[in-house]
Amino acid sequence: MSEARVRMERDGDIAVIVIDNPPINAGSAAVRQGVLAAVRQLEADASLRGAVLIGAGGTFIAGSDLREFGQPLAEPQLPAVIAAIEACPKPVVAALHGAALGGGFELALGCDARVAAPGTVVGLPEVTLGIIPGAGGTQRLPRLVGIPRAIRMICSGERLAAAAALEAGIVDALAEGDLRTAAVVHARSLAGRKQRLRERAVPAAAAAAVAEAVQSALKAGKRRPAVQAAIDAVLASARVPMSEALADERAVFERLRVSREAFALRHQFFAERDSAKHPSLEGASPRAVQRVAVIGAGTMGSGIAIAALEAGHEVLLLEQDAAALERGATRIHEHFAGRVRGGKLEAAAAACAEARLQASLDWSRLAEADLVIEAVFEDVGVKRQVFERIAALARPGAVLASNTSYLDLDAIADATRRPQDVIGLHFFSPANVMKLLEVVRGKSSAPDALATGLALGKRLKKVAVLTGNAFGFIGNRIYSAYRCQCEFMVEEGATPDQVDAALQHFGFAMGPFAVADLSGLDIAWRMRQARAASRDPAARYVHIPDRLCEAGRLGRKTGAGYYVYPRADEGPQVDPAVQALIDRCRADKGIVARPFDDAEIVRRALLAIVNEAALLLAEGVAERATDVDVVLVNGYGFPRWEGGPVFWAREQGEAALSAGLDELARCSGPGFVRAALGPVLTEEARA
Incomplete structure (x- = not known):
């Protein structure tokens, strides 16, 4: 024995x-x-x-x-x-x-x-x-x-x-x-x-x-x-x-x-386990958090509040507008009522959770919070104004977190006199459902503030990944490159529904154009407008999504985007008007459409993801290559049984992958940055 x-x-x-x-x-x-x-x-x-x-x-x-x-x-x-x-x-x-x-x-x-x-x-x-x-x-x-x-x-x-x-x-x-x-x-x-x-x-x-x-x-x-x-x-x-x-x-x-699938799933299991280990934060203890203040009672703020309530926290929901605050509080109540009706929660437990919620217009109550999470409009000027106000009211030692998806966390933190307390907490919508939480490290973020964000993720039963401060962090930066490559393929001759179908058949939960319609095309449009001045004039740029927005086709919420939605309860339908718009954009550039097959669509999309992942690793935005797999699987619908894009890349072999990126660079044209593959192909953690 x-x-x-x-x-x-x-x-x-x-x-x-x-x-x-x-x-x-x-x-x-x-x-x-x-x-x-x-x-x-x-x-x-x-x-x-x-x-x-x-x-x-x-x-x-x-x-x-x-x-x-x-x-x-x-x-x-x-x-x-x-x-x-x-x-x-x-x-x-x-x-x-x-x-x-x-x-x-x-x-x-x-x-x-x-x-x-x-x-x-x-x-x-x-x-x-x-x-x-x-x-x-x-x-x-x-x-x-x-x-x-x-x-x-x-x-x-x-x-x-x-x-x-x-x-x-x-x-x-x-x-x-x-x-x-x-x-x-x-x-x-x-x-x-x-x-x-x-x-x-x-x-x-x-x-x-x-x-x-x-x-x-x-x-x-x-x-x-x-x-x-x-x-x-x-x-x-x-x-x-x-x-x-x-x-x-x-x-x-x-x-x-x-089997290959079992190896891929075990890879993802260990990647998620390793994502919780942070040598750079060794010895840093999280600050005590009991009361969480959430600023903004919209869909995202309400979802964050629900997640915190379900984890046992006291939650203070703050707004500037009484009607918006009432809508948020109602949304939270309806969530718990629905859980009770569905038999997923006891009525007593729901009542207890709701009793921990306080909705208020009195921002001076921020002094009561141990952690403040801002969830307001995605505009750096708006967020800086909010953080100036937060910093003046929050108690010393409270962690101040922004739920920004793309913006520069340091620009937000600089609006305070306490940037060491500022971190990013990028939740994914719906915040009470999606498993991924990106914890963003600013240039001045204190180790114990970051440890607090990671500990919160664990209490909320989320997969928390530490990321550096860069445009889009890990997930949205990679997704932006992926979506851009899919737009290139549509400009070259593929159709949005063909691209969506190919990637969904590969295993993505949804194709990129269906996702764009669901989230709203105007979100990415505003982001492109904000970055227009800094964009390389020589870089390839696809005007198709801009033309859709200019035509008022903002996605499901307007009944039309890349697809048309005749009724709210119906799925996307292919619209000949979109194809006509795409044809006009091609003609403006003198592009003659060519045929695509599913294999090329999937391969180019995955190569774009891998290339951007390698750039992020080289820049130190992601600490580990496998963190990319955790983010893409848990936040962006990448099929878990494929292990993640890094697992896929390592299966290709260095020679084939290198040749693929060379071809991707040729297809993508000016402005494409071809990454070195070392960071993706090695197991070493990167600072």
């Missing part, structure tokens, strides 16, 4: 098998070896009547060691450990606390009973990593909850809290008081009786319920291979002998874990 990772203790006639593999008790090869040896010792010791399997520290087993999944798995593998527990004539009770996820949850399902501490979460997230549960999860979970619910849980990676798991029959009891004591009592109560899940029949389910669960899972999971494979495996639980179904499940798991 590996004493370093697993140890056996005694509580009278019950063995207590303790997994001690900090920080999350990952189910590594050493843990598997230790548990298997402990089970054999349990079986051989006549003085022991049963065992409890428990994790040391703050969790049970929060999942398998994902670093093992890209290489041959060391023996013993998890199915062998679970088989040994089932074969042992003495009962084994899993004592769950913290998280029992993935292989950890499968190990618990292989035990004879499960006792959970309040606050425990259980789940099988494997499908979100491009694989399926490979140690019996698709066979044992349906025997507890039935096929429809098992499909929903496994295909979505849903995590159930302890109380919900008890209600579903997944855990047998909630511990009142000490978990270890409760689990030992439960093990002793079994009096040597085994309760193997493999011996249970799968509960019968109506065909309609199964079909609905299948279709919902396929739609939500975008019909990715792991989703279909998980569905097939769960359905087999009611049709195939257990031993055969387990063997089939394992074979599919082994095939998927070395």
Whole structure:
């Protein structure tokens, strides 16, 4: 037995098998070896009547060691450990606390009973990593909850809290008081009786319920291979002998874990984990934040307020206009009311959240806030005026944050006498839904102010990425280059709907022209106008979006943009008038349209993203190449199963990528800056 990772203790006639593999008790090869040896010792010791399997520290087993999944798995593998527990004539009770996820949850399902501490979460997230549960999860979970619910849980990676798991029959009891004591009592109560899940029949389910669960899972999971494979495996639980179904499940798991998609998803998993590590802020402690003031009660300000309320903060919502303030407060109330109506939030919890909100026109109350977030009109002059006022009223030591999307944070901070307190917090709309948060470092931002922004992101359950201060930061700077390249292709002969369809087929949530219509074409138009004086006169410039705006086609809100929207509830429709406008713009430049295929559209769009990412890394705006992947996946609809643009770039190989950028430079014409590839292709963090 590996004493370093697993140890056996005694509580009278019950063995207590303790997994001690900090920080999350990952189910590594050493843990598997230790548990298997402990089970054999349990079986051989006549003085022991049963065992409890428990994790040391703050969790049970929060999942398998994902670093093992890209290489041959060391023996013993998890199915062998679970088989040994089932074969042992003495009962084994899993004592769950913290998280029992993935292989950890499968190990618990292989035990004879499960006792959970309040606050425990259980789940099988494997499908979100491009694989399926490979140690019996698709066979044992349906025997507890039935096929429809098992499909929903496994295909979505849903995590159930302890109380919900008890209600579903997944855990047998909630511990009142000490978990270890409760689990030992439960093990002793079994009096040597085994309760193997493999011996249970799968509960019968109506065909309609199964079909609905299948279709919902396929739609939500975008019909990715792991989703279909998980569905097939769960359905087999009611049709195939257990031993055969387990063997089939394992074979599919082994095939998927070395697939390109699984590698890409693991890459994204580790990129998101690493994005939370900031060597440049080492030793900086976040400032205490309880009350958050949000200035601006529009859609963005209201969304930020909702996110802060849901995280348990007191929120002061400030406006200059009473009608705007009332609209914002109503928007917040309707959000929580809708959550209650939809069964996603208890009425008492919603009332508690709303009670933490105070809406006011009295800006002197800024003195009460620990963190102030400005969410007003995207104009540097307006924001400077707001920050002058904030700086005069906010208490010393309060963090002052701007929600700017493009503007120079230093120009905003210079309007205060305390630039060390100023950071950027770039939320994405809707702010209470979108996972990404860019935390922007100004030239004078104090390390503890930045640490406060990152800590806030974590409390809001967002993926926070630290970025330097540059036009558009990481995300909008890259997206601007991507959209510009797509405009080039339309000018050369592609159509907006063809570009959108090609990129959506690749996996983007929406194409760039549909996105532009959704957000409003006037936003980018104002940005182009503001930067017109500094634009290189020789640089290639596409006038098509300007002409659309001049014609009053500002997107969905005006019923027409790149597409036309006959009714508010209808999707985009191709409009011949747009093609006529594009033809006129081409004719003005003497451009003869040429045909495009989907492969060229996707390749040029991705190369534009990679080129801009390399420039950002060289400038130090992004600290790590993988931060680009985190930003594009979580904020811009880049398909998670593709890993991100940096993952894609590294797959191409340096020679092919270099040739691609040379061709991109030729297509893009004057003004295009061709990046060096080193920063994208290396793993080194950049300051």
